[in-house]
Amino acid sequence: xxxxxxxxxxxxxxxxxxxxxxxxxxxxxxxxxxxxxxxxxxxxxxxxxxxxxxxxxxxxxxxxxxxxxxxxxxxxxxxxxxxxxxxxxxxxxxxxxxxxxxxxxxxxxxxxxxxxxxxxxxxxxxxxxxxxxxxxxxxxxxxxxxxxxxxxxxxxxxxxxxxxxxxxxxxxxxxxxxxxxxxxxxxxxxxxxxxxxxxxxxxxxxxxxxxxxxxxxxxxxxxxxxxxxxxxxxxxxxxxxxxxxxxxxxxxxxxxxxxxxxxxxxxxxxxxxxxxxxxxxxxxxxxxxxxxxxxxxxxxxxxxxxxxxxxxxxxxxxxxxxxxxxxxxx
Amino acid sequence: xxxxxxxxxxxxxxxxxxxxxxxxxxxxxxxxxxxxxxxxxxxxxxxxxxxxxxxxxxxxxxxxxxxxxxxxxxxxxxxxxxxxxxxxxxxxxxxxxxxxxxxxxxxxxxxxxxxxxxxxxxxxxxxxxxxxxxxxxxxxxxxxxxxxxxxxxxxxxxxxxxxxxxxxxxxxxxxxxxxxxxxxxxxxxxxxxxxxxxxxxxxxxxxxxxxxxxxxxxxxxxxxxxxxxxxxxxxxxxxxxxxxxxxxxxxxxxxxxxxxxxxxxxxxxxxxxxxxxxxxxxxxxxxxxxxxxxxxxxxxxxxxxxxxxxxxxxxxxxxxxxxxxxxxxxxxxxxxxxxxxxxxxxxxxxxxxxxxxxxxxxxxxxxxxxxxxxxxxxxxxxxxxxxxxxxxxxxxxxxxx
Ligand SMILES: Cc1ncc(C[n+]2csc(CCOP(=O)(O)OP(=O)(O)O)c2C)c(N)n1
Numbered sequence: 043x044x045x046x047x048x049x050x051x052x053x054x055x056x057x058x059x060x061x062x063x064x065x066x067x068x069x070x071x072x073x074x075x076x077x078x079x080x081x082x083x084x085x086x087x088x089x090x091x092x093x094x095x096x097x098x099x100x101x102x103x104x105x106x107x108x109x110x111x112x113x114x115x116x117x118x119x120x121x122x123x124x125x126x127x128x129x130x131x132x133x134x135x136x137x138x139x140x141x142x143x144x145x146x147x148x149x150x151x152x153x154x155x156x157x158x159x160x161x162x163x164x165x166x167x168x169x170x171x172x173x174x175x176x177x178x179x180x181x182x183x184x185x186x187x188x189x190x191x192x193x194x195x196x197x198x199x200x201x202x203x204x205x206x207x208x209x210x211x212x213x214x215x216x217x218x219x220x221x222x223x224x225x226x227x228x229x230x231x232x233x234x235x236x237x238x239x240x241x242x243x244x245x246x247x248x249x250x251x252x253x254x255x256x257x258x259x260x261x262x263x264x265x266x267x268x269x270x271x272x273x274x275x276x277x278x279x280x281x282x283x284x285x286x287x288x289x290x291x292x293x294x295x296x297x298x299x300x301x302x303x304x305x306x307x308x309x310x311x312x313x314x315x316x317x318x319x320x321x322x323x324x325x326x327x328x329x330x331x332x333x334x335x336x337x338x339x340x341x342x343x344x345x346x347x348x349x350x351x352x353x354x355x356x357x358x359x360x361x362x363x364x365x366x367x368x369x370x371x372x
Numbered sequence: 373x374x375x376x377x378x379x380x381x382x383x384x385x386x387x388x389x390x391x392x393x394x395x396x397x398x399x400x401x402x403x404x405x406x407x408x409x410x411x412x413x414x415x416x417x418x419x420x421x422x423x424x425x426x427x428x429x430x431x432x433x434x435x436x437x438x439x440x441x442x443x444x445x446x447x448x449x450x451x452x453x454x455x456x457x458x459x460x461x462x463x464x465x466x467x468x469x470x471x472x473x474x475x476x477x478x479x480x481x482x483x484x485x486x487x488x489x490x491x492x493x494x495x496x497x498x499x500x501x502x503x504x505x506x507x508x509x510x511x512x513x514x515x516x517x518x519x520x521x522x523x524x525x526x527x528x529x530x531x532x533x534x535x536x537x538x539x540x541x542x543x544x545x546x547x548x549x550x551x552x553x554x555x556x557x558x559x560x561x562x563x564x565x566x567x568x569x570x571x572x573x574x575x576x577x578x579x580x581x582x583x584x585x586x587x588x589x590x591x592x593x594x595x596x597x598x599x600x601x602x603x604x605x606x607x608x609x610x611x612x613x614x615x616x617x618x619x620x621x622x623x624x625x626x627x628x629x630x631x632x633x634x635x636x637x638x639x640x641x642x643x644x645x646x647x648x649x650x651x652x653x654x655x656x657x658x659x660x661x662x663x664x665x666x667x668x669x670x671x672x673x674x675x676x677x678x679x680x681x682x683x684x685x686x687x688x689x690x691x692x693x694x695x696x697x698x699x700x701x702x703x704x705x706x707x708x709x710x711x712x713x714x715x716x717x718x719x720x721x722x723x724x725x726x727x728x729x730x731x732x733x734x735x736x737x738x739x740x741x742x743x744x745x746x747x748x749x750x751x752x753x754x755x756x757x758x759x760x761x762x763x764x765x766x767x768x769x770x771x772x773x
Contacts, residue, residue, distance in 0.1 A: 074605075102613050343753055
């Protein structure tokens with residue numbers, strides 16, 4: 043039986059959460075405004091109405107509290123899915139994430155499992171005020187014991203959130219907030235079909251001239267750049283990382299061996315980041331295949347600027363194409 | 373804690389209050405079901421504009437004659453008019469977002485006008501009325517909401533810290549600042565300094581706020597915690613944050629807490645002056661819970677119809693902070709129609725000026741992205757800026773930019 047639905051990323055997440063809750067009564071949703079309001083982005087819309095206040099918890103306003111109690115609930119056998127309203131507000135919970143969530147399994151030699159998902163809308167491009175547009179994912183990828191993923195499309199949203207909830211490891215689940223309701227990213231999903239595994243990197247467009255690796259909201263930028271580059275006679279291969287920790291760089295190495303060139307794309311500042319890690323590993327693994335140094339197209343090493351300047355801050359199609367030119371000029 | 377600390381009557385301490393102790397269920401129900409604020413609400417001006425005598429607080433507003441009251445009225449009208457204008461400008465796409473203060477004018481003007489030049493205020497993000505009272509040009513606030521800037525005023529000159537969006541963060545910052553005032557010997561007499569810190573009812577759940585209470589208490593910091601309980605934290609009602617009226621929490625930390633009618637500008641002024649006075653003399657901190665209501669959405673991106681009933685809104689409309697001052701002034705002959713008309717005209721001109729300014733606000737230059745990241749030089753950023761500028765130049769020379 044197929045149940046084909048055309049879904050935005052936001053709606054796909056909503057249905058994925060619903061299905062996970064139907065399948066396992068231990069799955070809880072917790073966060074600020076996730077109940078009646080359906081979350082500030084409406085991702086949990088309607089879930090409290092159908093599952094009740096004990097499964098969809100409007101929590102007090104405290105991120106350390108949300109994550110810390112999720113840890114305790116997980117010890118008790120629940121599978122909490124926490125929503126952090128905006129990435130910039132995760133830091134009151136950073137201590138609980140790094141000290142407890144990420145380490146309890148290790149500290150107890152595997153006795154305590156931490157099946158907790160923390161959903162984090164992240165990234166810029168929505169014209170918001172401070173703390174609403176950041177890309178802090180590298181900070182979490184740096185913490186051993188956590189799995190960090192980021193989705194870029196509706197199919198991965200639907201299956202990825204379910205896979206994350208089923209996982210016995212704590213997962214930071216980064217969602218590209220500016221794409222939540224993008225009609226252009228609506229995808230046909232067989233919601234009753236076979237799960238699509240989400241957490242390995244994937245070639246999303248084949249090409250031969252330059253490889254572009256991206257994740258989350260930047261995947262769309264990379265694909266748009268690839269479409270534009272085609273007009274200029276360049277064939278870009280685009281890879282969606284999907285998992286940021288552990289990094290699945292196999293397909294990236296393979297691609298670089300083919301194209302000889304790599305651009306690592308991300309909105310986050312570049313110093314000591316995921317793109318740094320990618321560059322380091324690729325030069326280590328593909329040194330003799332590289333025709334040009336690995337180039338990075340990223341946000342600047344500044345705080346996220348006032349939104350009137352974000353068009354300059356955020357890597358866009360032009361900056362990717364500029365990097366393509368630089369790579370090819372080597 | 374020495375018992376002298378409790379020389380000021382603590383609401384709930386008196387025998388009558390003890391006898392009338394409500395059950396926990398009643399307390400919880402009372403947090404939401406009533407818009408009354410309970411028996412322990414300090415009020416000097418009723419919603420009908422009647423002056424209520426207060427043996428404890430009258431002396432703090434002795435100087436508020438008709439002229440001064442007209443001043444408070446004017447402040448509130450101007451601030452509300454500016455708020456409505458900004459809200460409208462957001463709807464017209466001139467501002468990225470707006471955080472309305474509608475309904476909270478009395479809490480903000482009352483407490484803001486209680487401050488002295490040397491005092492410091494740490495706002496959250498809705499304190500436009502306090503900003504106004506601190507002499508901040510409201511135009512300088514608008515850059516935040518037009519998204520051209522993160523903060524636009526001289527915090528030192530105005531004694532008004534930059535807005536803080538991360539819930540609760542500013543409470544600890546304020547505690548540190550107040551500790552500094554104390555360490556520098558700036559408290560102890562009538563001329564002492566004090567700090568006031570603003571946060572919402574939702575914020576009281578944050579660890580930072582709890583820690584701020586602890587710090588201020590153990591260092592006797594001259595800090596007034598000013599909680600505007602506007603009943604909602606986006607979609608979450610007060611009872612989702614506490615099963616106890618918030619002002620009562622102070623007791624657990626060893627300092628006084630008081631609940632004031634946040635829609636009563638006179639009471640807010642009196643109670644804030646009292647609390648600041650305690651701090652100036654070295655008897656701080658103090659927690660004030662201003663019991664009020666957010667009449668509009670949380671921000672312009674919010675949809676309150678999803679979580680609250682219009683009945684509630686209607687009930688609170690009857691408690692409007694501006695109308696009660698107007699009624700009191702009109703009834704007592706403190707102001708005539710010409711005064712009210714003048715204030716309205718002034719408010720309209722004030723709003724038109726803000727509108728003009730906003731429509732013509734200059735865009736920041738692109739390389740502002742790199743300015744002021746560090747106080748000292750940073751070679752990595754210098755080269756990023758250079759690269760970025762030459763990248764932009766490429767467009768200019770290609771005639772594209
Ligand atoms: C640490 C943190 N978490 C979440 C948010 C998102 N957020 C902004 S305002 C708000 C509600 C705050 O309510 P309250 O403290 O009562 O203040 P009010 O807005 O009602 O004045 C929330 C959840 C935030 N800004 N900071």
